Amino acid sequence: MTETAKIEGFDLLRFLPYLLNQAAEESSLTFQKIYKDRYGLLRTEWRVLFHLGMFGEMTATDIGTRGKIHKTKVSRAVYRLGQRRYLKRMPSETDRRVEWLVLTPAGEAVYRDLRDTAERYETALLEGFTADEVAQLKRVLRRLGGTPDSGNSPK
């Protein structure tokens, strides 16, 4: 790597959004290979699947709100997951615009496999950091990302 040093009082390598991107890129590229190679899933599809696996029945809008995923992305992911028979759609009895989404047994199996893999992957990723560092990192990231503190938040 050839380059001329050119120091000014700003270092891209310490610029937070840059660091966040690099770290996010690195960690999701690695994990992406797994769900893509193993099940042919796209990033959004994986995210939708995980939401359903974790929370059970949800509507498309619920998923979008929770995961900050745009509704068109959710819509297309749901469509593809449906085609692969990883989820089924159940029309709501009370509102005909709404469909409840729920994983099929096949979808559940994929979810469990990926969830376990994710857990192992995270463990590997965090090897070498102390429990304190990890806890603090996650706390800070949650605040930065605007993630609700815990499982439930009202609309």
Place this chain on the structure above:
Amino acid sequence: MTETAKIEGFDLLRFLPYLLNQAAEESSLTFQKIYKDRYGLLRTEWRVLFHLGMFGEMTATDIGTRGKIHKTKVSRAVYRLGQRRYLKRMPSETDRRVEWLVLTPAGEAVYRDLRDTAERYETALLEGFTADEVAQLKRVLRRLGGTPDSGNSPK
């Protein structure tokens, strides 16, 4: 938000790659509006510009390696930055495949403006965290993202 609770021992909201993504997404979407509205830059273009502003002369490959940006993305970003006269290309004397890239005065001006904006943005983003938290966050992120410790690293 309607949902059935379905607790199993894994929480997507605590899954590190997920948190990283949310935080990265949040922070770069906000900043994206600035460089897009103000200069019509694309994300990759902004990143390339910043690299050049920070390190001075570099080749396309250098930028790709440093920033983990695929070479086709770099190539197209360089092309567009060239069209806008934000950078100029200088053929290498020793290797006719290589071109050195360097910002024009116009490019420098854009860089300085965006850099300063970025600095203010980061300050706002990190308001409410202690200096210690920030330092530790960045240290951890650098390690996760495989970012070289400081400005210079040999090939």
Place this chain on the structure above:
DNA sequence: GCTTGTTAGTTACAAAAACAACCATTACCA
């Protein structure tokens, strides 16, 4: 009931990214 406004979700089209194939050069090495 009927008009107006919202909400859930899909679809169409344009912009951007991923992927692969491709020159032109330079490096390696028998």
Place this chain on the structure above:
DNA sequence: TGGTAATGGTTGTTTTTGTAACTAACAAGC
């Protein structure tokens, strides 16, 4: 040398995404 591999960079094609506009259903006020 000369032939093969590797490198720097660009271009073409296919996937994904982003943005807007749209349909269908519900809600609210009069």
